[in-house]
Amino acid sequence: MMSTDRVVPLLQAPWRSGTGAPFPVTPLPGLQPKAIQGLKPDFPGILSTEMRSLLRTSCGLAGADLGSIDFTSRWFSEEPLSVFRPCLTLAVDDEGRRWIAETSRRAGLPGPVWCVFADPDVAVYVCDDLGAFLSRLHGRVRSGRMLRWLRKLDAEARAVWTLREILALRSQDSCRSDSAIRDWLRGIPYEAWLYDLRAPSAARGWPYGLAGPDGRLDRCGRLPVFAVAGCSQSRRTPYMPEIAGAHALRRPAMGEQRPS
Secondary structure, three states: OOOHHHHHHHHOOOOEOOOOOEOOOEEOOOOOHHHHHHHOOOOOOOOOHHHHHHHHHOOEEEOOOOOOEEOOOOOOOOOOOHHHOOEEEEEEOOOOOEEEEEOOOOOOOOOOEEEEOOOOOOEEEEEOOHHHHHHHHHHHHHHOOHHHHHHHHHHHHHHHHHOHHHHHHHHHHHHHOOHHHHHHHOOOOOOOEEEEOOOOOOOOEEOHHHHOOOOEEEEOOOOOEEEEEOOOOOOOHHHHHHHHHHOOOOOOOOOOOOOO
16 A cells, blocks of 8 residues: 555646656646545545645646546546445546545555446456556656557557457355355355456456346445446345355356447
8 A cells, every 4th residue: 555655746746748848738726725635525435644635735637648537526527437436436438447546444545446447347456546546647657658558558448348258257266265255155146257466467357237228236235346337126036045055156147249
């Protein structure tokens, strides 16, 4: 988890390239204590001491390739996927990607940070917290690799969608031996596809779009472990405790192929 001591210098002056050339990314002024206190009633989740410190330094960034970046939770609408709430929507870029940071931690900066794609319908794990996100963003801008980074995230989202069945099967294996996860599994539809993102991987994301408009998304507490079910109510749901206790988890069937 990155401390504010390493983040604050990134928010005190306009960003420059490695040769000193200025970039259009400009940190916006910080907020007065009274203004920060005014945010608290409407701020999603926990406004930690570290987040208050960051807001005193800057309330966001202007001119970034992702569009305006907000630290106050006032500029963008609420994240539609309830499994991420409470969370702070940092930006919605020109491609429709939503950049969000979870705000359930009692200490430290908000995190993890996710990039939620609209096409394909995949959420990609970006980094551990807001500090790491700002540091990475600064590094990509400074080195001129911002476009390469965004293309890499796009490729990762497409890979998650393409490999959705394989990733679900792997996650079943990792969850089956975890007693805490098995307890959670008793409450989700039997045919749900599982996505365990606790371990770093080349395709660290989950295809929330598999659920469809009437489907169901579940999460195991605040762990990055998700279930995607293609119907809002399974006919097996009333019998889940007996099924989960007596049988190994069934492998999910191949989902409908989505046009690329």
